[in-house]
Amino acid sequence: MIKSFFEPLRILNRRAMLSLVIAEAIIALICWQLSGGGLIPTPVKVLQTLGKIVQNPSFVDDLFSSLVLTIKGMFISIIIALVISYLSIIPFFNPIARFVIKCRYLTLTGLTFLFTLWTQDGHELKLSLLIFGIVPFFVTSLLSVIDGINKQEFELCTTLRMNSWKTLWEVIIVGRLDQVFEVMRQNFAIAWLMITSVEGLSMSEGGLGVMLIRANKYVQLDVVFGTLVIIFLLGIFFDYILGKFREWLFPYTKLSTR
Numbered sequence: 001m002i003k004s005f006f007e008p009l010r011i012l013n014r015r016a017m018l019s020l021v022i023a024e025a026i027i028a029l030i031c032w033q034l035s036g037g038g039l040i041p042t043p044v045k046v047l048q049t050l051g052k053i054v055q056n057p058s059f060v061d062d063l064f065s066s067l068v069l070t071i072k073g074m075f076i077s078i079i080i081a082l083v084i085s086y087l088s089i090i091p092f093f094n095p096i097a098r099f100v101i102k103c104r105y106l107t108l109t110g111l112t113f114l115f116t117l118w119t120q121d122g123h124e125l126k127l128s129l130l131i132f133g134i135v136p137f138f139v140t141s142l143l144s145v146i147d148g149i150n151k152q153e154f155e156l157c158t159t160l161r162m163n164s165w166k167t168l169w170e171v172i173i174v175g176r177l178d179q180v181f182e183v184m185r186q187n188f189a190i191a192w193l194m195i196t197s198v199e200g201l202s203m204s205e206g207g208l209g210v211m212l213i214r215a216n217k218y219v220q221l222d223v224v225f226g227t228l229v230i231i232f233l234l235g236i237f238f239d240y241i242l243g244k245f246r247e248w249l250f251p252y253t254k255l256s257t258r
Contacts, residue, residue, distance in 0.1 A: 004016070005020060029043050039221065040221065041221055041222040041225055045222050046222060046225045046226050046229060048222075049222040049223055049225070049226040050226040050229060050230070052226075053211075053223065053226050053227065053230065054230075058206065059211075061206055062206045062207050062208055062210065062211055063208065063230075065199075065205050065206045065207040066195050066196075066199065066207040066208045066209065069123075069126060069127065069130065069195060069198075069199070069205075069207065070130075070188075070191050070192060070195050072127060073127055073130035073131050073134060073191055073195075074134070074184070074188060074191050076127075076131055077130075077131050077134040077135050077138055077191070078138060078180075078184055080131070080135050080138075081134075081135050081138030081139045081142055082142065082180065084096065084097050084100055084135075084139050085097060085138075085139055085142035085143055085146060086168065086172065086173065088143060088146070089146070089168055089172065097139060097143060100135065100136055100139045101136055101139055101140050101143065102136075103132075103135075103136040104136040104137060104140065108129055108132070108133055108197075108198075111129075111132070112125075112129070112201065115128050115129055115132070121202075122201065122202025122204055122205065123202065123205060125198075125201055125202055126198040126199060126201055126202055126205075129198045129201070130191065130194055130195065130198050133190070133194050133198075134187060134190055134191050134194070137187050137190050138183065138184075138187055141183040141186065141187060142180065142183055145176055145179045145180070145183065146172060146176070149171060149172065149175075149176070153171050153175070154167060154171060157170060157171060177250070178246065178249075178250035178252075181242075181245070181246045181249065181250065182246060184242070185239065185242040185243060185246065188235075188238060188239065188242060189235060189239070192231070192234075192235050192238070195207070195208070195209060196208055196209035196212055196231065197209065199213075200213045208227060208230070208231055211223070211227050212224060212227050212228075215227065
């Protein structure tokens with residue numbers, strides 16, 4: 001059994017994989033506990049601080065603020081990315097879509113001042129920066145989905161005497177809705193990762209990012225680690241929920257992956 005854990009290309013069943021994950025997590029926590037202390041808080045200390053953070057009256061407001069900003073940014077970003085990706089099928093708009101992809105390499109640090117001039121308040125600033133950071137990754141993933149479509153599907157539509165607009169609707173828009181949802185799920189991690197950074201630009205609305213910045217400022221590392229654990233667990237939870245939503249909305253995807 002143990003030998004199979006180190007054998008290349010070995011596929012473990014669900015029970016064996018769960019046992020392996022639990023064992024490695026326990027080993028990691030033990031190593032952390034033994035190597036911790038001093039400046040770096042131990043898991044026990046982080047767990048104690050975690051309980052205090054959750055019981056804090058302002059925690060719910062900060063969490064709600066981060067969730068609302070993330071969901072709003074995700075919704076607007078996916079709409080913009082879908083429009084750009086679908087228009088990329090038209091030759092005139094294809095260079096624009098390719099340029100948006102290259103914007104992945106632009107840092108938000110140098111653009112903060114520009115977005116500050118364009119926006120009216122702190123909320124719009126955070127939202128616009130979040131959208132600007134997410135959209136290029138959405139478009140990149142969506143164009144990969146479009147480029148991966150088998151040419152036979154387009155040829156079938158031609159055989160059925162469909163025009164180019166009808167083909168766009170049937171093959172790319174309707175035919176790839178499940179993959180669009182998967183792209184949204186995968187890129188949610190990027191949005192959730194960025195949320196703590198953009199919230200630091202305007203601290204009046206609160207948020208998990210504001211909690212991290214304040215804790216870092218006063219070197220409250222136990223609060224920092226506790227907040228990071230909350231962000232990490234919430235990210236895993238939302239990834240699981242989005243995965244279940246995809247299986248519910250598109251049950252055939254579950255059949256095709258097994």
